[in-house]
Amino acid sequence: MDRIVITGGARLNGEIAISGAKNSAIKLMAASLLTDQPLRLTNMPRLADTRFLGMLLRRLGVEVTEIEGEDGPETILHAPEVTSSFAPYDLVRQMRASFNVLGPLLARTGQAKVSLPGGCSIGARPVDLHLMAMEALGAHIDLHEGYVYAQAPRGLKGAEITFPIASVGATEHTMLAAVLAKGTTVIHNAAREPELEDLEQCLNAMGGKIEGAGTSTIVITGVSRLSGTTHAVIPDRIETGAYAVAAAMAGGEVRLTRTRADFIQALLDKIEAAGAEVIIMNDGVTIKRNGARLNAVDIETDTYPGLATDLQAPFMALMTTANGESVIRETIFENRFMHVPELARLGADITVQGGEARVRGVERLEGAQVMATDLRASVSLVIAGLAAQGETTVNRVYHLDRGFERLEEKLGACGAQIVRVSGPGGADED
Numbered sequence: 270m271d272r273i274v275i276t277g278g279a280r281l282n283g284e285i286a287i288s289g290a291k292n293s294a295i296k297l298m299a300a301s302l303l304t305d306q307p308l309r310l311t312n313m314p315r316l317a318d319t320r321f322l323g324m325l326l327r328r329l330g331v332e333v334t335e336i337e338g339e340d341g342p343e344t345i346l347h348a349p350e351v352t353s354s355f356a357p358y359d360l361v362r363q364m365r366a367s368f369n370v371l372g373p374l375l376a377r378t379g380q381a382k383v384s385l386p387g388g389c390s391i392g393a394r395p396v397d398l399h400l401m402a403m404e405a406l407g408a409h410i411d412l413h414e415g416y417v418y419a420q421a422p423r424g425l426k427g428a429e430i431t432f433p434i435a436s437v438g439a440t441e442h443t444m445l446a447a448v449l450a451k452g453t454t455v456i457h458n459a460a461r462e463p464e465l466e467d468l469e470q471c472l473n474a475m476g477g478k479i480e481g482a483g484t485s486t487i488v489i490t491g492v493s494r495l496s497g498t499t500h501a502v503i504p505d506r507i508e509t510g511a512y513a514v515a516a517a518m519a520g521g522e523v524r525l526t527r528t529r530a531d532f533i534q535a536l537l538d539k540i541e542a543a544g545a546e547v548i549i550m551n552d553g554v555t556i557k558r559n560g561a562r563l564n565a566v567d568i569e570t571d572t573y574p575g576l577a578t579d580l581q582a583p584f585m586a587l588m589t590t591a592n593g594e595s596v597i598r599e600t601i602f603e604n605r606f607m608h609v610p611e612l613a614r615l616g617a618d619i620t621v622q623g624g625e626a627r628v629r630g631v632e633r634l635e636g637a638q639v640m641a642t643d644l645r646a647s648v649s650l651v652i653a654g655l656a657a658q659g660e661t662t663v664n665r666v667y668h669l670d671r672g673f674e675r676l677e678e679k680l681g682a683c684g685a686q687i688v689r690v691s692g693p694g695g696a697d698e699d
């Protein structure tokens with residue numbers, strides 16, 4: 270299995286073009302199930318997760334074609350007919366967001382059999398809110414042997430849905446189903462992440478009638494059919510944030526382009542408070558640090574526009590060498606500190622109690638072998654490795670490949686000493 274080897278200490282200077290957002294792309298791809306016409310997605314990231322969802326969609330009858338367009342990678346998804354409404358365990362287990370095909374399958378064919386995703390390394394991550402929403406829309410739901418059997422033979426009906434938690438996935442899933450329901454659906458306490466607005470824009474371009482995405486109340490007036498469209502995936506805010514942190518960690522000057530600084534304002538405020546320079550540009554943001562030691566700052570993760578939980582591990586890596594003690598509170602997932610023992614292998618001084626980690630900045634980290642436990646944890650280890658003395662080897666790179674496109678190429682172009690080593694060796698085995 271591949272691993273990434275970093276020789277720390279090099280400053281980063283240059284430009285990184287940010288890719289399309291993974292977490293938007295995979296929901297937009299699921300929208301292709303809602304129409305018999307082609308959906309063309311531009312600014313598509315080429316990642317393990319998008320490839321993976323492509324495999325599942327093909328099994329359901331979607332023709333998935335990847336092309337290199339004028340402005341980068343595109344994916345054309347076309348489902349003239351949905352040939353299967355069955356999403357098996359082996360596919361859903363590997364990527365939880367596959368569960369979101371349930372709503373579109375129900376809306377298009379009136380039935381679906383989709384595996385429950387199971388737990389995950391960052392927390393229990395139940396799907397009760399997804400199922401609550403489908404039931405509210407009139408679906409009959411049964412759970413047997415790890416599968417959700419959902420039926421709505423006479424179609425879905427609009428409903429008033431109030432989520433107890435602002436869940437990104439459940440809000441998106443409800444939109445993907447209610448867009449073809451009869452009548453109006455109102456989602457209260459909807460998630461407000463930018464990916465919701467992206468989904469709204471795409472579904473509306475397909476003929477949907479949705480208003481309010483990006484606020485906590487979304488109103489969906491159901492339509493009887495949707496058509497195809499061309500839609501550009503928004504920039505990946507988590508990739509943007511991770512490279513912003515990487516630049517602050519390594520020092521130097523890095524321009525992050527083809528992205529939106531406002532998507533990560535909460536993070537940029539913290540990077541600035543720590544002592545790095547943040548320059549907002551029309552098409553992104555520049556992060557500059559002259560080498561002076563950063564100051565410790567506290568963070569707390571939150572729903573958008575607060576600081577994203579997906580940026581908690583990268584920010585913790587940044588704080589490992591800051592001056593003073595930083596308190597990091599994780600409020601979204603119950604088990605999202607799996608990177609702590611790995612950062613400790615590099616010499617970080619961190620203690621965890623409940624949802625709170627205390628990071629006491631050390632003078633310097635030292636390279637070591639480390640192991641990624643999830644996608645965002647793995648990038649935090651790369652970030653730490655950029656500043657660690659000597660060589661850091663990040664094993665289980667498949668986590669990284671799920672969400673970071675050509676990471677070693679992008680960082681390498683800015684001067685990072687980073688290579689991917691293929692083949693056996695390292696500490697990949699579970």
Ligand code: EPZ
Pocket residue numbers: 292293295366392393394395396397398399400434435436437438439460577578579601602603644645672
């Ligand atoms: C999305 O997950 C992202 N994944 C996550 O990114 C991200 O960390 C998360 O949103 C929060 O921003 C994708 O978009 C594919 P939630 P999602 O539903 O939708 C609880 C990455 O690395 N909850 O907003 O699953 C849940 O357990 C991934 O790219 C229920 O209790 O997140 C959590 O505590 C990791 N019941 C909270 O809500 C439910 O039915 C928020 O989760 C659903 C969620």
